Amino acid sequence: AQSVTQPDIHITVSEGASLELRCNYSYGATPYLFWYVQSPGQGLQLLLKYFSGDTLVQGIKGFEAEFKRSQSSFNLRKPSVHWSDAAEYFCAVSNFGNEKLTFGTGTRLTIIP
Amino acid sequence: DTEVTQTPKHLVMGMTNKKSLKCEQHMGHRAMYWYKQKAKKPPELMFVYSYEKLSINESVPSRFSPECPNSSLLNLHLHALQPEDSALYLCASRPRQGITANYGYTFGSGTRLTVV
Numbered sequence: 001a002q003s004v005t006q007p008d009i010h011i012t013v014s015e016g017a018s019l020e021l022r023c024n025y026s027y028g029a030t031p032y033l034f035w036y037v038q039s040p041g042q043g044l045q046l047l048l049k050y051f052s053g054d055t056l057v058q059g060i061k062g063f064e065a066e067f068k069r070s071q072s073s074f075n076l077r078k079p080s081v082h083w084s085d086a087a088e089y090f091c092a093v094s095n096f097g098n099e100k101l102t103f104g105t106g107t108r109l110t111i112i113p
Numbered sequence: 114d115t116e117v118t119q120t121p122k123h124l125v126m127g128m129t130n131k132k133s134l135k136c137e138q139h140m141g142h143r144a145m146y147w148y149k150q151k152a153k154k155p156p157e158l159m160f161v162y163s164y165e166k167l168s169i170n171e172s173v174p175s176r177f178s179p180e181c182p183n184s185s186l187l188n189l190h191l192h193a194l195q196p197e198d199s200a201l202y203l204c205a206s207r208p209r210q211g212i213t214a215n216y217g218y219t220f221g222s223g224t225r226l227t228v229v
Contacts, residue, residue, distance in 0.1 A: 034217050043222035103155035
């Protein structure tokens with residue numbers, strides 16, 4: 001069965017600083033990987049996705065993620081965070097055929113001035 | 114139209130009530146999903162519809178009854194719910210075939226359900 005681990009429950013970053021959110025997955029074949037962001041009381045917005053090809057993926061809002069098969073990781077990065085980036089971030093993996101999306105437990109990002 | 118629309122946004126219901134949640138998309142997506150999200154937890158899959166047929170039921174109690182009357186609409190009928198069913202219910206959709214099937218899921222903003 002597929003699974004996702006986000007080891008950091010809560011991260012605090014100063015505005016303008018760089019950010020890296022960690023994600024490790026477990027899946028027998030090549031996974032489909034996603035990062036979603038959720039503001040309080042809101043739905044989920046897709047930041048970026050990886051299916052195949054270039055392992056460095058660019059997303060919206062200045063985010064990028066790198067797929068590392070050897071480490072079973074798909075970490076999310078942003079060079080300079082803005083106060084509006086404060087939210088909950090979920091890494092997710094999908095099985096072959098993209099039928100079932102399984103989420104990690106999420107990382108809450110707090111931005112301090 | 115690139116959105117998934119969920120109504121109502123908020124719902125308070127008693128344990129003996131019957132209510133329905135509605136989800137609508139006009140993107141031509143042929144896979145639609147219901148997820149349940151408790152506070153401070155990740156979304157958990159409940160049901161998957163593919164080409165208007167139920168393809169996955171994640172052992173959800175029968176007090177939740179999904180329905181997909183057409184390719185644009187997904188309903189979740191609620192009956193005799195318990196207070197622990199209070200949660201954010203999210204609908205999502207995805208293209209089912211072709212290269213666009215590799216696109217990510219599009220989520221609605223959810224219905225905040227409170228069972229009293």
